[in-house]
Amino acid sequence: MDDGSGVGATLAERVGIDARALAAARIYVGLLLCVDLFLRARDLRAFYTDSGVLPRNVHAELYPTLSRVSLHTLSGELWWQTLLFVVAFVVALSLAVGYRTRLSTAVSWVLLASLQTRNYYVLNGGDKVLLVVLFIAVFLPLGRRWSLDARAGRSTFDGGDGQVVGFGTAALLTQVVLIYATNAVFKVRSDAWMAGDAVPRIFQVERFTIFLGPYLNEFTTLLVAINWLWMAMLVASPLLLLTRRWLRAGLVALYLGAHLAMRLTMDLGLFAEAMWAGLLVFLPPVVWDRVEAAVMPLETGLSDWLDDRPRLDEMLRPAGPVVPARFRRGVARALPVLTATILVVGLLWQAAAVGVVPTPENSPAEPKDHSWKLFAPNPPDGDGWYVATGELASGTEVGVYTHADTSFDRPADVGETYPNARWRKYLTDLRFGSDHRIEAFAAYLCRSGAETHGERITEVELTFVYEAIETGDRTRHDLGTYRCPGE
Template structure:
């Protein structure tokens, strides 16, 4: 077969053969697929991790269900409507202020999260989880952090991906019960060889780009400060004792080690574009290092489920050879589970499911719209964060309704805080005794600032820190009323007469202590 080329009179090529063009295009598509495609088993692990994170998040929030999400708590629905009217209208959790109604929504969310984790009706479970999570976050915006924003966006991105294609009850059910399960009980080599193809498209690119945008945005913000380039940031963070997690107080105060940790984390953030640009072992090593770093943060810092969310977000980056090894390791147990599930579902799968023409047409249109929607979201994601960083000018129509900078990824950036923040929540009984209104234990009658304590949870910290920055009476009064009830539950017999709340800040450099009284309240006025 002759290859025809077009040459100029001097003998230089002015064009390329169609075959060469097709070969180059094919190589480009293959390279793009390796970088923006995701192994279906990675999507399965991502799905399971999201389900588990949602369950953990719900369990942690449930400890303060009344405090944060009911009319008897720190943010009654009337106050929410005044502060965030749109959130009050859209949140399902704001339909009732009764703890029982909110608990029912928690239960529904837990069922949906469990279904997502095991891959049962995956698309429906993802959609329900997304709606209920967004509703829960809208019910009390004052207890949210960057991890909450990331989680809801990951769920939104996951809704467009085939999360239930592998390692799911949906996959077993689609396979046809016992016969198909028996066919799938093949050698590990055959099974792995047939599963190395990636799922590629704008939908699978969305969660990957989202994670890299978060890291890059945070790196840019950190480099704009002085503490991170100087290698001082991590040492400053661990001076803030109110942020200490389970092992935070055990971190050695050795400057060279903390300086290395600062530069190491900053280097990981700067290198984060390699999560997409690199392939193979380099990509796996970078994703694994970031994952380990996030999990170690959970031990050192009080940051709620942020570390678990970040770890889950990294799973789609791991290449096929990682999942090959995982699949080989769990193959015996997986085969037994698959066969058991197949036997239980045989009755449901012996009769082929029928689908009406209108429903099939709707499904086809929805499937065709997914790549377009994902592409639009990709462009919007990059543009929004570019505006948040000031790299792209914010158009007037956007600036008139929102400030992109308010949704930036500026965790501990550009510099970590320089003050240790604590709270004095003191309840006085009718007998003159005093107890801590947050923790319930006795305190000194003349409680000194040195008796100030850190926050019970990361969400309490977020709430009280925002309140200290802007102590509006409309928000302080409901909080004090809730602290009356909380302290009364500790003291018993309705003995609490009053509560007071103060914010205490200690400069970590000079030791200077500042006290700001946020408010006080008579709990049992005559």
């Protein structure tokens, strides 16, 4: 590897990551975390406090282990959740600008993991991708370029400023490919995907389609072609690792474009945005040479601006390490072992998920239940909406579904009865959930209904109306009648 030839050089070129790619990914992930926090804040009370849909006592009954490891469960009050959101936002900004980069990365991961475990029911695939990428990034030199750490001469890495090669880079690149490859295995085993029917069916589900999606639904032949194109891209995903230079750049552009198309047609939460973060690090040096040439005037201008303001520059420069030197040396020695373990565990986990290797006995989780499926093996075959009727203390019957005025008649747009991707995720699985979960949601409707109508709600009747895509037949799923708290 040192002489730039042979197997080592070939391997390094494929599993190495340009330092500028890591810097770009760091900036992007930091800003993405800020956006995620801003969007989650819209439902801060509903999803993360004791007055919401998952009070801590219910969370502890459903997830006793997770409830003990989440910082967000230390208090069910709004002020505590707000404080943690503000801290996470500040740390994410610190990550974006590269201030004490490794520490900012680690703290961002801890806070993100804590937030996600506080309410597992609102998570989608994008959240899991972001958590995995951020975890592996803790072990990578994200502050080598385009950071305040680098300006201060305190890069969190050993070596020069070019290509970064190691088990950590291999783990990150491999994990991104595994997301596609594992999904390909599940889809190849699906009759709907192998018949070309999956994508046309998905676009008939109104709760997923946005922007251009409803218009694209009219072109069935095009959707069938997209079905096969996406299948081909999933199967061909290992080429992201095997190719190099401009061929790799072209493939990355193709996958980036595919996820942009998803963002313009379907509401899949943060999936597209999280995958962009993983794909950025695949871009080879030939791309970053041109990017750097383009941003050089901006970088130089910012550097000169800080030079003209020495006091501000001094404030922004990290004063020195916050971790003792002995500890840092120990971590540096352990880093290859840690990153190699991450790489191997990631490979074995996905291999177990698709059945290539057996799941270990006494495994705390089933790999196939926590793998990259995304509408696999079978896409949804129906749509649906909730109807919630409450009885006021005065005896009047009112609608208490907080997101739309629904009835047993089909809404004009089913998708509009789900205000965002997190509510859709929570509500889609609710009808299959435990009694504790449904009761907690009914209690939330009692409280929100009383606030809306200015009068106490005595009971709530909750129903889900399911509509089959092919036949249009509707089925009512009675989820029960619940007495409101205090009755």
